[in-house]
Amino acid sequence: MTDERNLHCRVCGLEQASPPWGADGKTPTWEICACCGTEFGYQDATPKAVMRARTSWISRGYPWHEESARPAAWRLEDQIIHAQGLGR
Numbered sequence: 260m261t262d263e264r265n266l267h268c269r270v271c272g273l274e275q276a277s278p279p280w281g282a283d284g285k286t287p288t289w290e291i292c293a294c295c296g297t298e299f300g301y302q303d304a305t306p307k308a309v310m311r312a313r314t315s316w317i318s319r320g321y322p323w324h325e326e327s328a329r330p331a332a333w334r335l336e337d338q339i340i341h342a343q344g345l346g347r
């Protein structure tokens with residue numbers, strides 16, 4: 260069963276084309292988030308790692324890994340709400 264939240268990056272909350280951790284939430288794709296640059300299955304593997312990656316990304320001014328993928332009207336506040344509490 261696919262939970263809607265599974266589509267979002269655990270670190271920055273960006274919605275992905277496919278679930279970063281697979282439909283079962285246990286099978287990471289090892290793809291790179293276009294926003295925060297997290298590799299799914301690596302920097303987001305534990306709640307501690309998620310917090311560390313998020314803190315690091317925000318402290319750097321939340322740059323986009325792929326600047327060309329950034330929407331013109333992008334707002335961190337609208338996106339990050341999807342990330343909070345996702346770390347397990």
Ligand SMILES: [Zn+2]
Nearest residue numbers: 268271292295
């Ligand atoms: Zn991300």
